[in-house]
Amino acid sequence: MFPTMSLSPGLMSPYPWLKDLKPEERGLYLIHLLVTCANHVASGSLENANIALDQMSHLASPDGDTMQRIASYFSEALADRILRTWPGVYKAFRSTRISVVSEETLVRKMFFEFLPFMKVAFIISNQAIIEAMEGEKMVHVIDLNASEPAQWCALIRDLSARPEGPPYLRITGVHQQKEVLEKMAQILTQEAEKLDLPFQFNPVVSKLENLDIEKLRVKTGEALAVSSIMQLHTLLAPNNDFSKRSPFAPPMKSIGVNLQRIAQMNQNTLGELFEKDIVNGYSPSNDSTSSMPSPSIDSFLSALWGLSPKVMVVTEQDSDHNGKNLMERLSEALYFYAALFDCLESALPRGSLERLKMEKMMLGEEIKNIIACEGVERKERHEKLEKWSQRFELAGFGNVPLSYYAMLQAKRLLQSFNCDGYRIKEENGCVVICWQDRPLFSVSAWRYRR
């Protein structure tokens, strides 16, 4: 796909001519170096990978043009992958690293503010929820990553204004951090009080992968909606410890689900997915943990299905970053993140600290995870809408086509960003948000089907 130019590394040192490259030449050369380096990493020739990384360090820059910025994060990711082959060195190298969770939350907020993707996801999700909940008096919404109150403030406003009168609303928020949920509870309670909407917030402090479905406290008689924004792909990693029972398994009996059907369904799911992987030419040998069985997504979806949701709205990155092969992932990720970095280029100046933070702490970390990690550590397993649709259908969900009104609202919102790069595409009743022709995020709605 990309050219490998025949320049011997020996000619480069100390690369005085690299400085004279014009931006376009530099960009093309960076792409070449990235692909060359990744090939060396994949084949284990680390000496050559090191030479390519050294050259890249003269050309890439986290505050330069778009390609220079992307190249910085991809070269960092490749270096991270190399370092991981020496676990001792890797751990020591990172031993004093401080992870500031409040910073990460702040960066996600910027992503929500400066780019339209989250807002479009919120608008479409909420519209699907409102339509599914028409006439319902007891509404329960589960947010699988409750960090952004804006979505639910909007839902509270819409529900309080609906013609048949407001329902009793309960929102269950799942998040790792207690403080994030407390903040959420406070903001939403205020909004509901202001509008006189009977409201309760149920915080569940948990990582999604360890979530105990019972804690969601789904009651009979309430209409259930589930919302997941860029979360489900983290459950595609193979299970770490398969002697341990999946945390999603226990509640099934208590909520009266036909266990036999689920067991049978899981077999189908696994079998079909496995077959599909073979068809797609994945070679299992590249992934050190490929011998491990079912990823937790199957049991998680079965457990959600068991709660009989009236609607489940899912937003996911619409790109295949879950290939077993490093070069496949690198190629797909390059196109995907190039588009996202281009979006940021159109939104913020190069010197913007906010832009730098979003690129480094959010997109850069995702790139690193896709390129450097394998097995349970690889969480950013983005997959295309088609694969998700198959998975949901196998788990017993039926597609709920998004309404014309939902799409209209999304289109209006994109227009308000005053940038013609953003596009919206309808695909089998679902929505794909694109930058130019590149699909970036998919939004789809599903419901419990008997």
Place this chain on the structure above:
Amino acid sequence: YLNNHEITNPSMSATALLQKAAQMGSTRSNGSSI
């Protein structure tokens, strides 16, 4: 080789650069591809 390129747009987007790189890759007989 690189210095012979004409510059059409000094601030080419990353997306456009990737497309250009892919085109160059497909037209070069000796270029390996991914």
